[in-house]
Structure formats: C-alpha cells, structure tokens
Amino acid sequence: MTDALDLKVVELAEFVAGPYCGKLLSDFGAEVIKVERPGIGDRARHLGPFAGDRPDPEASGTFLYLNTNKKSVALDIETEEGRTLFRQLVADADVLIEDRAPGELAAMGLGYDDLAAINPGLVMVSITPFGQTGPYAGYRAEHLNLYHASGQGYLLPMWAINLDVPPCQGPGYLGLYDGGMAGATAALAALFWRGSGGTGQHIDISVQHAMMHLERSQLRRYVDDGKSPNRTGKGRLLESLVECKGGEYAVVILSSQRQWEGLWRAMGKPAWGMEPPFDTQKGRSENYHELRKRLAEWAITVTQDELFHAVQAEGSAAAPILTAEGVFRSEQFRGRGHFTEISHPVAGTLEYVAQPTKLSDFDPGPKRPAPLLGADTEAVLGQDPAGRPELSHTGAI
C-alpha cells in the first residue's frame, strides 16, 4: 500500500530554487502541477546537460532531476484567459510556489491578497533572491551573485594561499537549492499550523538570507572579534587536502590530538610525528606548512581508497574527494538506495540521485519522470488554451 501525501501544489517557478521546493513535495507524493510558458517552458529545460550534448528541451538533466513526479500545464498567465485558468487552479490548491520578481504577480491581479480572497487556506511560498521587501527586493541575482551576496563566497576557496585568489562561488546551484529547501520547510510548517486551526499565509523566502543562515557558524567569528573571517583560514589547524597516488585527492582531519594519533598510526608511525614540534596540536599548528609537506609526501604513496580506509581503521576521520563517477561507484551510496532508476519517454532510463530523506513507514509510491511540457494541460484544466504549439529549441535565456 502506498500513501501519497494528500496535497495539491501549484508551481509557478523555474530554473532551480522554486522547482527544488516543488520536488521536495512531489517526491513524497504531493500532486505538484507545474505551470510553464507555452512553447518555451522552464528555463532549466534549455540548460542541459543533454545526452550526447544534443540539446532537447524535453531531456535536460537539470530539468529532469528537479521536476520528478510533477505534472506540467502549459499556461500563459500574460493573457486574461490564462489568468482566469490560473485562478481556478489555485482556488483549491493547498500550496502555491512562485518565484516572480516581487510585485509582478500583484500587478497582474495574482498577488497573495487576490488569491487569498478566493482561497483563504492557501499557503503561498514566494522564493526570490532578496525577499519581498527591503532596498534590494528588486535587485537581480544569478546563483553567482547570491553566493557572494550571502557572505559564503568571500570564504571560498577555503585555505586560499592568499587574498590575491579571488573569492569563489560554491558548487553547482547549491545556494538555489538552499532557497528551495527553506521554501518547502516553510510550506510544511504553514500547513501544519493550518491543520491545527490556523489559516493560509504568505511565506517570503529570501535566498540570500537562507544562505547567510547556513553560514552562521563562520560569520559569527566577526561578531566574536570584529574581524571578518576570510578564505585563507589562517591560524586554524583543522584539516589538510592531500593528493594521492594516481592524482586523486583526499582530506585528512587534524582538529585534535586524538585525530592526529590515528592518522599517525595509519601513516606507519613515522618517528617525527611523536617528536617536537609535531607531537602537540600547538606545535603542528605553528608548523602547519612543514606538516602539510610531510603529509603530502606520505599521501602520494597510497591511493585515495587506501588512505581513506587506513585512517578510518585507526579511528580517525578522513575522506576521498569524490567525482560524480566516484559517487555513482560508492558502495555506501548504492547500498543505502541513494540512486533510483526512472524511465522518461525522451531521455530513457537513467539513474537519478534519490530523495535522501526516507521515512521508515511511508511509501509515496512509484517514481514518475519529469513531465513533458504541457503533458497534463488538458487533464488538469479540461482544455488546452495554447493548443500545444511546437516546443521551441531556441531557449528562454
């Protein structure tokens, strides 16, 4: 028996943040209806990666991953007819996820107040770079800009040799996922409150704020001593990146005497490791450059895997720096169901990263692929206002 989440969600959002928010609900069985622009669709459809690098808006890897288990409705809310249908769609929805610039929907008569008037129980989640209010509410930002605007970018690449290394954004679209995660969490919290006798409400997610919050443990160092922490990470003995035999990398943890002793045993107990200055945390910290050199000399003689297991066998922490290939090969990931096979009418059968949150006693049912553009328009709306125009390959960007 499966028990899909009893929720109707409308998603008027594209690219990464809003769609990830929707995915966090659709992957648990909520009915998520994605509203896309006829003929063009979600910007992510045009981004790739594509199989064989052949662009196809129905088979972008980014889109496929972020839109599993959703329906797609092609609907142009720039027209009055489209807005009428959109209102009907939202009238009995539990959640609306949207990512338009602040004020844009209100100007079309689709703001929170307009929609709450027809559906007081609606939980509307707005996810934007800087939130709905404040001096930067109308400012533009791509993932690059948000990573830097949040204070996270200034701290990367951590362990930079000096400040001539420019600050750097984080991997992929990580910051946009952070915004989507905040949106989904807030939606569930709002639904919980509604179910406890509350009403609908409007949620204002600022991606910048969400990312700042995730960096609070580092940013607070400024509050401690009045100095902004930076990417050189000076004065803190915590870890070291090492290159292993064959050119793969690993990280070893150096944060305590106990960690050091395990690592030292894994290295074959070299005499210097228990002699001054390397025998204390303070001494190793003061001689970090030389310590790193000695660690590097050892690490290059073992493979990434050998290093990982040897250090862990001694009770200390270490880890391989995995590429995507390494992730897909990992027995740990595989053994825990981190991948799920999904068949898509255009992209075929592929292994996707699965939802990492798994509930022990809840089966949301079979996995469905991301929808083709407008695939569910007639079934959901009872009509197809756009008449299925040919999907453009030229892109939204």
Place this chain on the structure above:
Amino acid sequence: MDGTQAELQAQGALDGVRVIDFGHVLAGPFCTMQLAALGAEVIKVETRARPDEQRAHRGDGVADDLEGNSNFFEVNLSKKSCSINLSMEEGRELAKRLVATADIVLENMRPGVMAKLGLDYSALREVKPDIIMLSLSGFGGTGPLKRYAAYNPCFTSVGGVSHLTGYAEKKPNTMTNSGGDARAGTAAVFAALMALTVRRQTGRGQYIDSSSCEVINSMIGDQMMDYAMNRRSPKRHGNSDADLAPHNVYRCKGEDEWISIAVATDGEWQGLAAAMGNPDWAADPALSTASGRKAAEARLDALIGEWCAGLGYVEAMHLLQSHGVAAMPSFKAEDLFRDPHVRETGAVAEVDHPVLGRRTTIAPVLRMSRTPARIYGTAPRLAADNSYVFGELLKLPEEEIRRLEDAKVIW
C-alpha cells in the same frame, strides 16, 4: 489590530510540538534550533559528565567555561536545557520518560550509540508509539561505512561538492567548515516536518536515518546527471558559467573588495555598457550576442576589471543594479551585518546572553506572515530548565529530584 489577530500573530507554526534533543556539536543542534524558531518546545538533553563539545571547544583548545562559547550560542538559540547522565541506568529511564511526552526525538551520535544506550527507535516507540525519530550521521546508519568517522570536510568530499568547488586550474576545495553540517541540519528540519505532516495524515510515527553525505549530494543532484547521461564527471569552474559572460568577480577599490557580475541577456549587457559610460570597446558588435561575449570572455574580464577597480564594491552594486545588471559584492561579514537591506528585512537580530553579552546574530529564515519563525530566547545554560523538566513536566517529587542530583543522574 483586534484581539484575535494579535493572538494569531503571537503563534508559532509548531506551537504544542515537543522535541527532545540529544544532538551535539553542529548538525543536530542546527536542526532543533530551527524547530524551536518555528515554535516547538525543544529540550536539550545534556550532561556535565560529557558536555556538548561545542560548549567546551574554543579555537585551538578546550575551555573550562561551558557557558561562553559563541558557536554553541549560534546553534542553540530558543532551546531549553536539562541535564541527564545517560551513562547511568536511571538516567536512561528519565530520558525515556521525557520522550514519552514528546513528538520528535533527534540525535546525531555515532550510529549504534543510541542502541547501546537502549534509546534507539524500537525502544522509544515502546514508550511513545507515534514518536518521530531522526538520526543524523555522516555516512548514515547502515552500509559498509556506517561506523566511519565524519566531520564536515568528509561530507563535502564524499558528497561530491568539494570536487566541484574552486578554480578549474587549482585543487578541489573542502569548502568552509560547517556548511555541510548546516545543510544536513536544515534538511532534517524538512524531514521532521514531513514526518509530522505524514503523522497527521496516517497517525504513524517515523524513523529517519539521514546521511549528511547523501543530503549534500542531493543538493547537486543536477550535476550528477551528466554522469548518469554521458558517464562524464563535471569539473569545478570557479566563478565562470558554461555559457554566460561576463560571469565573474572583479576587484574593486576597497581592501579585498570584489564584486560579482553576471550577464544573462543582451539587455543586461547593454545595461552593463551603459553603467560603464558606454566605452567605445563595448560598442563592438561582436559583443552584442551571448556567444560573442563568451568568445571574448578574457578580454571582457580585463576591461570590466579595469572599470571596477575605480569603485567600492557597494557603490558598484548600486550603480550596476540601477542599470538592471545582476551584480552583488562578495560580502565580508562586517559589511553584511551592517548592510541596509539585511538590517531592514530583519535578517539579523540582537540577542542577550548572560555570559557573551548582547550579540548580533543571523535571524531565522522563514518569514511567514502569520507564524513567523523567530528567536524565542538565548542559548540555555547547561541544566537551566531542570526544575521545569523534572518538576513540572515529569512531576518528580522534590526529594526524588534531589536524590537523582546527588547520585549524579541529574548532572
């Protein structure tokens, strides 16, 4: 505002939900702090016999003072604290009695430790059949690596993000020292709320065994698709984008000030040119298309860099944004905490702490119009709420509490 509205505004989304928090260090506490910000009552179970490392650990050593650590403050706001020594049988019994009153239990000990203490899901289910339990660990509670030690740089490494962070010509980067923990903790807030939603629908509790490596990898799940489709591992690429240019950071006039600029459309390119005063070089028709700009990226970066060098990074942001260009400073903490937008939107707050004094901190993220997430109180002193927990909640007689204190069960 009438009375009803005022009352509604005073509510938290999770009012009435109780969380027993066996979390320590970062990921676990980061989760429960956010549940507390939503109105849940979070009771941290800790002990002097083995204090939360985060209370004691300071920079390069261990401090005697368990009440003065700012990182503990940062991840334990709005919680209550009680002291129970779980290494004693009576302590474990007390903990179970507490769980019997709760909705959610969180722990992030090494896999297997809760079972050894007799406090694993099957044991806790006996005292509270619909309990929701979350276990957070680096690699997860099952699989060949379940016993392996993992700190933040380990999750980012195994989770695939380190390989994708940093500059193409340089080594991979383990990122900062807490972003992986913070994301694991934040994903656990989502997991807890999903389990509460499901409990309301089905009446059933849940166990959630969350792996930080898996959480972080799922947040670059799109990057994994290139391997799934083409057996190709994506590479790190610094601040650049595969298709867009300019898309980089540029050094500004102030000390270590850099501004990020991303041009996604032809219109934004024209805006950038206008912001720079329409220099002759920007009129080159080759730059009027995305592919033309990408082909000229190195030259563009040099020219834009020259222009940025004459401006402060905040000044550059305002000027560029006024021309519709996505441009933001790579904010230093000092400027972020002072920034007018951050201030006006309440993204930072002041909180008093008995030892640390008044501190600026980053406010909860979830701006909900009727039930906003907020800071309900400072980080608790160890055992600050013992009389509430043992007296009011568990209704232990005073002499029994005293006996348990003397026996160092309540400790």
